[in-house]
Amino acid sequence: MGGQEVLGQAARLASSGLLLQVLFRLITFVLNAFILRFxxxxxxxxxxxxxxxxxxxxxxxxxxxxxxxxxxxxxxxxxxxxxxxxxxxxxxxxxxxxxxxxxxxxxxxxxxxxxxxxxxxxxxxxxxxxxxxxxxxxxxxxxxxxxxxxxxxxxxxxxxxxxxxxxxxxxxxxxxxxxxxxxxxxxxxxxxxxxxxxxxxxxxxxxxxxxxxxxxxxRMTDLLPSITRSRxxxxxxxxxxxxxxxxxSFLKQILTEGERYVMTFLNVLNFGDQGVYDIVNNLGSLVARIVFQPIEESFYIFFAKVLEREKEATMQKQEDIAVAAVVLESLLKLALLTGLSITVFGFSYSQLALDIYGGPMLSSGSGPALLRTYSFYVLLLAINGVTECFTFAAMSKEEVDRYNFSMLALSCAFLAVAYVLTRWCGSVGFILANCFNMAIRISQSLRFIHHYYHKSPHRPLASLRLSPALLGAFLLSGGITRVSEMYLCCNYGWLARLAHVAVGTLCLAATLGIVFLTESKLIHFLRTQLGASRLTGKWT
Incomplete structure (x- = not known):
C-alpha cells in the first residue's frame, strides 16, 4: 500500500474520529453540568x-x-x-x-x-x-x-x-x-x-x-490464542x-495522569477541590481533545505504516519520506495555530465560560485562574501530540529504550515539581507542572525529528514559525479581548456579556482570515485530505 493511499485512509479515520470526539465531549460536557445539579x-x-x-x-x-x-x-x-x-x-x-x-x-x-x-x-x-x-x-x-x-x-x-x-x-x-x-x-x-x-x-x-x-x-476461532505452524x-x-x-508506557502514564496521582496519593487537595479541578480540566481540554486526539491516533498509524523503524530517512523510499514530511509539517502548523487560538481567546473568556457552565461555584473561586493557565497548556499539549505521534512511529527499538531513560528522569522531576508548585500556588500548580512536563517532551521530540530529517531536503519543523502578520493578529486579538473582558464581563449583565462575545467573534474571524491569506500550504493540505476522506470514502 502506497504512502498516498495510507494517508487517505488516515485522513478518513481522523475526520471520523474528530466527529466522534465532538460527540463524546459534548455529551460529557452536558452530563457534568447535569450531575453538578444533583x-x-x-x-x-x-x-x-x-x-x-x-x-x-x-x-x-x-x-x-x-x-x-x-x-x-x-x-x-x-x-x-x-x-x-x-x-x-x-x-x-x-x-x-x-x-x-x-x-x-x-x-x-x-x-x-x-x-x-x-x-x-x-x-x-x-x-x-x-x-x-x-x-x-x-x-x-x-x-x-x-x-x-x-x-x-x-x-x-x-x-x-x-x-x-x-x-x-x-x-x-x-x-x-x-x-x-x-x-x-x-x-x-x-x-x-x-x-x-x-x-x-x-x-x-x-x-x-x-x-x-x-x-x-x-473464522472467529482464528482470533483466539493458538499454536502456529512454526510452534x-x-x-x-x-x-x-x-x-x-x-x-x-509506564512512564508516560505517570506524566499523562501525574496530577491525579499527586492528588490521590499525597492528598494535596480535598475531594471537593479535586472535583472542581477535574471539571475545569475537562472544560479546558475540550477543544484540544476534540481536535488532536483523533489526529494523533490516526496519523500514528499513518506514520507507522509509511516509515520503517530500523532505517534512516535516506535509506527509505523517498516518496514515502516526502509524504511523511509534508504531513508532519501540516499537522504541526495546524497544532500551532489551533493551540495559539485557544491560548489567546481562552485567556479572556475563561471566567465567562465557567460562569455559564457551573455558575458561581466555578467562576468565583480559583476556577478562572485554572482555566486561563490551562489555555496556555493546551498549546503545548497540541504540539506535543503531533511531535510524539511521529517520534514514536519512527523510533527504532534502541531509540525507544534510550528515550525511556530520559522519561524516567522527567517523571521524577515532574512529580517533584507538581508537589512543590501545588504547595505554593494550589491547584494551578498542577497545570504549571504539566506545562513543564510538556515543554521537556516537546524538546525531546523536536530534537529527534531534526536529526531524522537533517540529511534529507525536507524541513518539517519550519512550520513552527509564524508570519509577522499572523503573529501580530494574535497579539492584537489578545489585547482587544482582554480590554473587552475588563469593561464588559462578567458583572455588567447579559447585554455586556453578549457584546464581549461579539468582540471575540470579530477578532477570531479576522485572525482566521489572515490564516487563509498567509497559510496557503496548510489550507491546501486540509482541502485535499478532507476531499479525499469524502471521495475515498465509503467507510469500511
Whole structure:
C-alpha cells in the first residue's frame, strides 16, 4: 500500500474520529453540568479523579505497549502470533486491576461513607470494567490495522451514548445510590464496547464480504490464542518491541495522569477541590481533545505504516519520506495555530465560560485562574501530540529504550515539581507542572525529528514559525479581548456579556482570515485530505 493511499485512509479515520470526539465531549460536557445539579463535588471528585484513575491506569499499563508494537508491523506478518501476543493484555489487566485495587482500598484515604457511599464497590467494579474492556483488544487492533472506520465510530458512539443515558437516568431517579450509579454505568460501557466488536467480526467473518478486506482470519476461532505452524507462540521481535514500549508506557502514564496521582496519593487537595479541578480540566481540554486526539491516533498509524523503524530517512523510499514530511509539517502548523487560538481567546473568556457552565461555584473561586493557565497548556499539549505521534512511529527499538531513560528522569522531576508548585500556588500548580512536563517532551521530540530529517531536503519543523502578520493578529486579538473582558464581563449583565462575545467573534474571524491569506500550504493540505476522506470514502 502506497504512502498516498495510507494517508487517505488516515485522513478518513481522523475526520471520523474528530466527529466522534465532538460527540463524546459534548455529551460529557452536558452530563457534568447535569450531575453538578444533583450530586456533591465530593462524589464527582472521587469518580472523575480516583476511580477513573484506577480504571485508566489498569487499561493503559495492560494494553498501550501492545497497541503501539502490534500496529507498527508491515503487511507481511504472521497475524496468529500477533493475536497471541495481544491476548496477554487480559491476564495483565487482571494483575493490574487486583494490585491497584488493593492499593486503592488499603493504602489510600477512604472517603466518609456518609458523603461518598459505596466506595469499596466502586473500586471493585471499575477494576472489573478494565478487564472487560481488554477482552476486546485483539478485535480492536485488527480493526485499526485494516482501517475499519465505521466500526470504531459506531462502537465508541453507541457505548458512550448508552453510558451517558444510563448515568443521567440513575442520577435523576436514584441519586442516593452514590457510586453505584457510576460503577454500573462504567461496567455497562465497557461491555457494550466489546460486544460491538465481537458482533461485527462474527457477522463479517461469516459473510462473503470478508474476502475483499484481505483479513488474516477467516473464522472467529482464528482470533483466539493458538499454536502456529512454526510452534512459536509469539513474534519475538514484536514481543521485544512491546517490552520497550511497556517501559515507556509506564512512564508516560505517570506524566499523562501525574496530577491525579499527586492528588490521590499525597492528598494535596480535598475531594471537593479535586472535583472542581477535574471539571475545569475537562472544560479546558475540550477543544484540544476534540481536535488532536483523533489526529494523533490516526496519523500514528499513518506514520507507522509509511516509515520503517530500523532505517534512516535516506535509506527509505523517498516518496514515502516526502509524504511523511509534508504531513508532519501540516499537522504541526495546524497544532500551532489551533493551540495559539485557544491560548489567546481562552485567556479572556475563561471566567465567562465557567460562569455559564457551573455558575458561581466555578467562576468565583480559583476556577478562572485554572482555566486561563490551562489555555496556555493546551498549546503545548497540541504540539506535543503531533511531535510524539511521529517520534514514536519512527523510533527504532534502541531509540525507544534510550528515550525511556530520559522519561524516567522527567517523571521524577515532574512529580517533584507538581508537589512543590501545588504547595505554593494550589491547584494551578498542577497545570504549571504539566506545562513543564510538556515543554521537556516537546524538546525531546523536536530534537529527534531534526536529526531524522537533517540529511534529507525536507524541513518539517519550519512550520513552527509564524508570519509577522499572523503573529501580530494574535497579539492584537489578545489585547482587544482582554480590554473587552475588563469593561464588559462578567458583572455588567447579559447585554455586556453578549457584546464581549461579539468582540471575540470579530477578532477570531479576522485572525482566521489572515490564516487563509498567509497559510496557503496548510489550507491546501486540509482541502485535499478532507476531499479525499469524502471521495475515498465509503467507510469500511
Amino acid at each position: 450530586l456533591s463535588k465530593e462524589i464527582v471528585g472521587i469518580v472523575n479523579v480516583r476511580l477513573t484513575l484506577l480504571y485508566s491506569t489498569s487499561v493503559f499499563l495492560a494494553r498501550e505497549a501492545f497497541r503501539r508494537a502490534c500496529l507498527s508491523g508491515g503487511a507481511q506478518r504472521d497475524w496468529r502470533k500477533t493475536l497471541n501476543l495481544l491476548w496477554l493484555t487480559v491476564p495483565l489487566g487482571v494483575f493490574w486491576s487486583l494490585f491497584l485495587g488493593w492499593i486503592w482500598l488499603q493504602w489510600l484515604e477512604v472517603p466518609d461513607p456518609n458523603t461518598v457511599p459505596h466506595y469499596g464497590t466502586g473500586v471493585v467494579v471499575f477494576g472489573l470494567s478494565a478487564v472487560v474492556e481488554l477482552l476486546g483488544e485483539p478485535f480492536w487492533v485488527l480493526a485499526q490495522a485494516h482501517m475499519f472506520v465505521k466500526l470504531k465510530v459506531i462502537a465508541d458512539s453507541l457505548s458512550v451514548i448508552l453510558k451517558s443515558v444510563l448515568t443521567a437516568l440513575l442520577v435523576l431517579w436514584l441519586p442516593h445510590w452514590g457510586l453505584y450509579i457510576f460503577s454500573l454505568a462504567q461496567l455497562f460501557y465497557t461491555s457494550v464496547l466489546v460486544l460491538c466488536y465481537v458482533l461485527y467480526f462474527t457477522n463479517l467473518l461469516g459473510s462473503p464480504e470478508s474476502s475483499r478486506h484481505f483479513l488474516p482470519v477467516s 512459536s507462540f509469539y513474534n519475538w521481535k514484536e514481543a521485544k518491541l512491546t517490552w520497550s514500549f511497556f517501559k515507556q
